[in-house]
Amino acid sequence: MKKHNFNPGPAVLPLPVLQEASQAILDYNRTGLSILEISHRGSDFVAIIDEAISLTRELLGLSDDYHVLFTTGGASTQFFMLAQNLLNEGDSAAYADTGTWANKAIKEAKAYGSIKVMNSSKDKNYSFIPKDFSGIPAEAKFLHVTSNNTIYGTQIHQWPEVNIPIVCDMSSDIFSRPIPVEKFGLIYAGAQKNLGPAGVTMVLLRKDMVRTDLTHHMPPMLDYKTYIAENSLYNTPPVFPIYVCMLTLRWLKQLGGLKAMEVINQAKGKLLYDEIDANPFFKGTVAVEDRSLMNVCFVCDNETLENEFAIDAKNAGCINLKGHRSVGGFRASIYNALPIESVQVLVDTMKEFARKKG
Amino acid sequence: MKKHNFNPGPAVLPLPVLQEASQAILDYNRTGLSILEISHRGSDFVAIIDEAISLTRELLGLSDDYHVLFTTGGASTQFFMLAQNLLNEGDSAAYADTGTWANKAIKEAKAYGSIKVMNSSKDKNYSFIPKDFSGIPAEAKFLHVTSNNTIYGTQIHQWPEVNIPIVCDMSSDIFSRPIPVEKFGLIYAGAQKNLGPAGVTMVLLRKDMVRTDLTHHMPPMLDYKTYIAENSLYNTPPVFPIYVCMLTLRWLKQLGGLKAMEVINQAKGKLLYDEIDANPFFKGTVAVEDRSLMNVCFVCDNETLENEFAIDAKNAGCINLKGHRSVGGFRASIYNALPIESVQVLVDTMKEFARKKG
Numbered sequence: 001m002k003k004h005n006f007n008p009g010p011a012v013l014p015l016p017v018l019q020e021a022s023q024a025i026l027d028y029n030r031t032g033l034s035i036l037e038i039s040h041r042g043s044d045f046v047a048i049i050d051e052a053i054s055l056t057r058e059l060l061g062l063s064d065d066y067h068v069l070f071t072t073g074g075a076s077t078q079f080f081m082l083a084q085n086l087l088n089e090g091d092s093a094a095y096a097d098t099g100t101w102a103n104k105a106i107k108e109a110k111a112y113g114s115i116k117v118m119n120s121s122k123d124k125n126y127s128f129i130p131k132d133f134s135g136i137p138a139e140a141k142f143l144h145v146t147s148n149n150t151i152y153g154t155q156i157h158q159w160p161e162v163n164i165p166i167v168c169d170m171s172s173d174i175f176s177r178p179i180p181v182e183k184f185g186l187i188y189a190g191a192q193k194n195l196g197p198a199g200v201t202m203v204l205l206r207k208d209m210v211r212t213d214l215t216h217h218m219p220p221m222l223d224y225k226t227y228i229a230e231n232s233l234y235n236t237p238p239v240f241p242i243y244v245c246m247l248t249l250r251w252l253k254q255l256g257g258l259k260a261m262e263v264i265n266q267a268k269g270k271l272l273y274d275e276i277d278a279n280p281f282f283k284g285t286v287a288v289e290d291r292s293l294m295n296v297c298f299v300c301d302n303e304t305l306e307n308e309f310a311i312d313a314k315n316a317g318c319i320n321l322k323g324h325r326s327v328g329g330f331r332a333s334i335y336n337a338l339p340i341e342s343v344q345v346l347v348d349t350m351k352e353f354a355r356k357k358g
Numbered sequence: 359m360k361k362h363n364f365n366p367g368p369a370v371l372p373l374p375v376l377q378e379a380s381q382a383i384l385d386y387n388r389t390g391l392s393i394l395e396i397s398h399r400g401s402d403f404v405a406i407i408d409e410a411i412s413l414t415r416e417l418l419g420l421s422d423d424y425h426v427l428f429t430t431g432g433a434s435t436q437f438f439m440l441a442q443n444l445l446n447e448g449d450s451a452a453y454a455d456t457g458t459w460a461n462k463a464i465k466e467a468k469a470y471g472s473i474k475v476m477n478s479s480k481d482k483n484y485s486f487i488p489k490d491f492s493g494i495p496a497e498a499k500f501l502h503v504t505s506n507n508t509i510y511g512t513q514i515h516q517w518p519e520v521n522i523p524i525v526c527d528m529s530s531d532i533f534s535r536p537i538p539v540e541k542f543g544l545i546y547a548g549a550q551k552n553l554g555p556a557g558v559t560m561v562l563l564r565k566d567m568v569r570t571d572l573t574h575h576m577p578p579m580l581d582y583k584t585y586i587a588e589n590s591l592y593n594t595p596p597v598f599p600i601y602v603c604m605l606t607l608r609w610l611k612q613l614g615g616l617k618a619m620e621v622i623n624q625a626k627g628k629l630l631y632d633e634i635d636a637n638p639f640f641k642g643t644v645a646v647e648d649r650s651l652m653n654v655c656f657v658c659d660n661e662t663l664e665n666e667f668a669i670d671a672k673n674a675g676c677i678n679l680k681g682h683r684s685v686g687g688f689r690a691s692i693y694n695a696l697p698i699e700s701v702q703v704l705v706d707t708m709k710e711f712a713r714k715k716g
Contacts, residue, residue, distance in 0.1 A: 003390040007397050010597055018383055018392050025380035032361040034376050036555040036602065039365050039678065072430035072557070073579055076593035080577035111575045192594055197394040199430070199557045199596030217469045219438035221431050235434035236550055238557030238596060239368055244394065320397065 004342035007320040008150055008295060008333040009172065010192040017247040017337075024243065035243055040236050048243050049232065055249035059258055061181055062204065069203040069227040070242055074190040075101065075171045078201060079108040082167060082186060085224045086141060087113035088215055093167075094118055094140040096133075096160075099126045099149035100326065101169060109144070112216075116140060125326070126152040128287035133160045140164055142185055142209075148173035150193075151324040153297030153331060154290040159183055165209060173294045174202065175252060176336055177262035185209040193294070194336045196245035199238045203227070252336070261336055268334050268343045269293040275347045279354050281305060285327055299329030306330070309353050316349040318342070362700035365678040366508055366653060366691040367530065368550040375605040375695075382601065393601055398594050406601050407590065413607035417615055419539055420562065427561040427585040428600055432548040433459065433529045436559060437466040440525060440544060443582045444499060445471035446573055451525075452476055452498040454491075454518075457484045457507035458684065459527055467502070470574075474498060483684070484510040486645035491518045498522055500543055500567075506531035508551075509682040511655030511689060512648040517541055523567060531652050532560065533610060534694055535620035543567040551652070552694045554603035557596045561585070610694070619694055626692050626701045627651040633705045637712050639663060643685055657687030664688070667711050674707040676700070 005012045024035040031044060038044050053068040062068065071077065087093060091113040095106045097120035109115050116137050119130035126149060136143060142165045148155040150172045160166060165185025174189040185206045192198040205224055212225075220226040226234045252261060273291060276282045276298045285297045300306045306329055313321050313330075323331040334343055363370045382393040389402060396402050411426040420426065429435065445451060449471040453464045455478035467473050474495050477488035484507060494501060500523045506513040508530045518524060523543025532547040543564045550556040563582055570583075578584040584592045610619060631649060634640045634656045643655045658664045664687055671679050671688075681687040692701055 001390070005391060005395055007395060010395060010398060010594065012395050013392065018394065021394070022380045022383035025376055025383060032359070033363060034371065036376065036379070037363055037365060037368060037370050039368060040556065042678075072432075072435075072596070074430075074593045077430075077577075077579045080579070108577055111577070190594060192597075197598050198398065198594045199599055219435075219466055219469070221435045221438070235432045236368065236548060236556045238430070238599065239550075240555050240598060241557055241596065320400075 001317045004316075004318045004345050005320060005338070006318060006332045006334065006342075006346070008193075008331060009190075010198045011194075011333060011335045012337045013197070013244070014248060014251045014337045017244060017251055020247055021244050035240055038239070040233060040239050045239055048246050049237070052242060052246035052249060055246065055253060056202070056204070059175060059249060059252055060179065060204070065207050066181070067205045067207065067224075067228050069205060069224065070232040070237055071201045071203055071227060072199065072238055074201055075169055075188060076104065078169070078188040078203065079105045080111065081222050082188065083109035083112040084216070084218065084222060085214070086167070086186070086209060086211065088211070088213065090114065091141050092116060092137055092139045093142050093144060094136045095144040096130070096146070097122060098129055098146055098154065099152045101149065101151075101171070102144075102146045105144060105146070105169060126154065127285060129154050129156060129290045131158065131160075133162050136162060136164065142167045144168070148292050148294050150295050150333075151326055152286060153292045153295045153327070154286050155292035155294065157289065165206065172335075173292075175249075175258060175261065176265050176294060178258045191241060191245055196248050197241050200241035200245060202245070248337075264340065265293045265334070265336065268338070268340050269296065271340065271343050271347055272296050272332060272334065275350050279350050281309070281354050281357060282350060285329070294333060294335055296332040296334060297323055297327050297329065299323070299327075305357070309350075312353050313346065313349055316345055318346050318349060359675045362674075362676045362703050363678060363696070364676060364690045364692065364700075364704070366551075366682075366689060368556045369552075369691060369693045370695045371555070371602070372606060372609045372695045375602060375609055378605055379602050393598055396597070398591060398597055403597060406604050407595070410600060410604035410607060413604065413611060414560070414562070417533060417607060417610055418537065418562070423565050424539070425563045425565065425582075425586050427563060427582065428590040428595055429559045429561055429585060430557065430596055432559055433527055433546060434462065436527070436546040436561065437463045438469065439580050440546065441467035441470040442574070442576065442580060443572070444525070444544070444567060444569065446569070446571065448472065449499050450474060450495055450497045451500050451502060452494045453502040454488070454504070455480060456487055456504050456512065457510050459507065459509075459529070460502075460504045463502060463504070463527060484512065485643060487512050487514055487648045489516065489518075491520050494520060494522065500525045502526070506650050506652050508653050508691075509684055510644060511650045511653045511685070512644050513650035513652065515647065523564065531650075533607075533616060533619065534623050534652060536616045549599060549603055551691075554606050555599050558599035558603060560603070606695075622698065623651045623692075623694065626696070626698050627654065629698065629701050629705055630654050630690060630692065633708050637708050639667070639712050639715060640708060643687065652691060652693055654690040654692060655681060655685050655687065657681070657685075663715070667708075670711055671704065671707055674703055676704050676707060
């Protein structure tokens with residue numbers, strides 16, 4: 001039976017990407033070598049990473065004011081690395097507290113500067129996104145936000161109007177829609193949701209954010225300047241994960257780019273949220289205006305119903321729907337590569353559940 | 359034409375590993391999901407990482423005194439991470455200076471403690487491995503060595519007799535031969551030579567090396583204790599690179615383990631070094647007793663001959679033989695997965711070159 005993979009990450013990838021990657025493991029581009037065996041300094045891989053960078057620029061509309069870097073260690077490494085690179089001791093930054101990942105970013109940044117935590121929705125179990133940023137301290141170097149909260153199912157749909165650079169953890173919704181690039185000083189994203197497989201992190205860094213006056217020790221592998229100077233090839237990078245990202249970016253371009261992707265994602269979200277709102281057995285968990293188009297969280301009135309529906313969903317081939325323990329119920333992760341047909345199967349299963357129980 | 363891939367890294371992988379990995383990209387273990395789409399917290403991946411750890415223990419004969427950890431960022435990240443984890447300010451360590459990578463490790467460790475650099479063969483272009491370790495300072499916490507010098511083609515064949523733990527960069531010869539594990543406090547290795555594809559690093563850490571008294575700041579992603587506590591799953595690990603490592607370790611076990619691998623590697627090395635020594639047109643670049651069984655460096659008497667032979671080798675399907683600029687000439691990297699048949703093709707080409715030119 002066909003599987004409908006609602007995994008929150010690592011997540012579903014486009015089928016043509018998987019097919020091409022599978023072939024490249026045996027023989028990359030008729031070189032007679034596996035993609036796993038080629039040198040990261042050879043012309044084949046340099047062409048791959050350069051294409052990944054140029055597709056990123058094209059899709060997001062990034063000017064030459066931005067560096068496109070590939071690092072490792074996921075967003076979890078960026079939590080401290082960004083603070084270490086952007087803050088000197090005594091510097092300030094503002095962080096919006098919209099969920100688990102924002103909290104981790106805050107905790108790690110505190111070792112490198114004075115962190116003003118603001119706009120917390122913690123007392124409402126992070127079920128909405130506070131939008132008033134008037135409390136940003138005048139001396140803050142940047143505002144850190146999490147564009148999409150994978151665990152709670154909220155998403156920023158209206159970017160903060162602030163006059164300092166936004167630093168954004170975009171791990172779970174990068175490339176899912178156009179963004180006003182000029183607002184951002186730094187964007188980072190673990191690849192394993194919308195961009196590729198686990199094992200590589202994308203960092204988009206505006207040139208004026210790069211600091212040459214840092215007073216603390218910076219090992220080369222933690223210094224953005226190393227990645228800039230070496231085109232992310234200071235040491236051996238994660239060759240295959242970067243290759244699969246490049247294939248996914250090609251797929252996005254062929255599909256029509258981020259505007260086309262946004263239309264598809266809105267259609268998928270509407271299909272599922274409309275059913276949640278119409279179906280008497282399910283309800284959403286977050287403020288309607290902050291609903292995520294990537295991670296759709298919903299619950300039943302009681303656990304018995306949830307257990308019954310979990311069985312029906314599994315029988316329909318819908319897998320990895322279990323909600324995070326912080327929210328309970330269900331979480332359907334419907335990233336870029338999840339086909340609308342899979343959402344339709346889930347919606348049909350919900351409808352049938354209501355018919356059966358009603 | 360079949361390619362004989364003498365790449366120094368990322369390097370050749372066993373064909374059955376590539377075939378299985380290629381299939382897993384399309385459908386992992388008949389789950390209906392790609393290996394790139396499965397959750398790192400699901401039972402499928404936990405079984406993979408646990409098997410990788412248990413095969414590592416079995417092949418190396420590691421007792422429960424050692425942790426088997428998977429990190430990212432390559433040996434280049436371990437250069438500072440190991441020092442940050444093993445040294446408090448004021449602590450000392452001894453580092454042997456046997457080449458480029460040893461130098462990078464030394465440079466980065468200096469930010470975290472007092473580093474005694476010893477046993478340098480720099481003035482002889484790193485063409486041998488100094489063996490007298492009597493100058494280790496009494497207070498040194500560990501001795502750092504590089505087991506195999508990829509660039510210069512030297513390898514430790516006789517482990518230092520010292521009474522402090524050895525910390526070893528084993529990136530380019532891990533799993534190529536049995537090792538006296540008990541000598542080592544920490545072993546680290548980027549995967550992309552003998553273990554798997556680029557994008558994951560193995561760290562073997564003896565329990566008594568773990569420090570709970572560090573006074574400097576340790577972000578969780580840089581702290582070995584995080585990897586220990588979370589079985590290397592604190593954040594999303596590089597799923598696919600770890601999977602391919604596991605397949606390579608299975609292949610090693612099927613082949614008979616490290617003793618069998620060592621016999622094969624010695625046969626490959628002998629075949630090539632015997633030809634270098636017998637052939638009037640080629641000569642080795644390092645002390646005979648320190649010759650590497652992983653990276654075989656050799657030169658001709660002049661550049662014209664080298665350019666001619668480079669063409670012959672390429673025509674025979676032998677690729678990526680160019681020596682590092684620090685040594686010149688040729689470097690044949692003959693890691694575990696390179697078949698002896700490929701070495702034979704290279705040797706035959708050398709013989710034919712001598713016949714033609716003789």
